[in-house]
Amino acid sequence: MIKVSPSILSADFSNIAAGIKEIELSGADMVHMDVMDGMFVPNITFGQPMVAAVRKMTKLPLDVHLMIERPERYIEEFADAGADIIVAHVEATKHIHRVLQQIRLTGKKPGLALNPGTPIEVCFGLLNYVEMVLIMSVNPGFGGQKFIPESLIKARKLRDYSGNDLDIQFDGGVSSKNAKEIIAAGVNVLVSGSAFFNAPDKKAEVRALRGE
Numbered sequence: 001m002i003k004v005s006p007s008i009l010s011a012d013f014s015n016i017a018a019g020i021k022e023i024e025l026s027g028a029d030m031v032h033m034d035v036m037d038g039m040f041v042p043n044i045t046f047g048q049p050m051v052a053a054v055r056k057m058t059k060l061p062l063d064v065h066l067m068i069e070r071p072e073r074y075i076e077e078f079a080d081a082g083a084d085i086i087v088a089h090v091e092a093t094k095h096i097h098r099v100l101q102q103i104r105l106t107g108k109k110p111g112l113a114l115n116p117g118t119p120i121e122v123c124f125g126l127l128n129y130v131e132m133v134l135i136m137s138v139n140p141g142f143g144g145q146k147f148i149p150e151s152l153i154k155a156r157k158l159r160d161y162s163g164n165d166l167d168i169q170f171d172g173g174v175s176s177k178n179a180k181e182i183i184a185a186g187v188n189v190l191v192s193g194s195a196f197f198n199a200p201d202k203k204a205e206v207r208a209l210r211g212e
């Protein structure tokens with residue numbers, strides 16, 4: 001079963017409620033929220049108040065992608081704000097193992113994210129502590145970038161190693177045009193920002209992303 005997680009980074013920030021409605025009506029599985037701090041990545045987006053606001057708008061799971069330095073400073077706050085999955089970058093902390101346990105302690109699902117330059121093997125010893133591995137298929141920071149095809153090699157390696165229980169998410173440059181090869185590489189959770197919000201028929205886009 002392929003899950004689709006549209007990213008509100010590409011939604012109209014002056015009307016997030018409308019963006020969330022579009023995600024709900026499209027039949028997508030969750031809402032991807034890109035938190036950026038201007039330090040870990042060059043861009044700044046939003047923080048826990050936005051997660052709390054979106055929490056009031058939908059019952060869909062909130063998939064919160066933390067692109068912030070030292071995420072250990074804010075895990076409990078994002079949990080309290082209503083995140084369901086909290087994803088931390090291995091490159092953003094000296095102690096990713098501890099951060100994953102910190103997320104688990106809040107009762108939320110821990111996810112681990114890897115930049116394109118980070119070898120996939122870094123997550124092999126951490127799989128018992130995560131529900132999902134997010135493989136960045138662009139450099140984090142912006143929507144609408146070009147897909148990095150070498151990410152597919154990382155997905156194949158991870159799926160071979162992990163077996164079928166792990167959620168493997170791709171984030172960046174994903175669309176209905178490349179979804180098929182991404183899914184064939186073992187990925188089962190697709191983030192889609194610009195492709196989803198630019199699609200005239202969002203229901204059809206979600207179906208196409210799932211390969212239906």
Ligand code: DX5
Pocket residue numbers: 007009010032034065138139140141142143144145171172173174191192193194195
């Ligand atoms: C990039 C973000 C992505 C972004 C994807 O740093 O993590 O979630 O929204 O946008 P698209 O799908 O346009 O590449």
Ligand code: ZN
Pocket residue numbers: 007032033034065171191
């Ligand atoms: Zn993201």
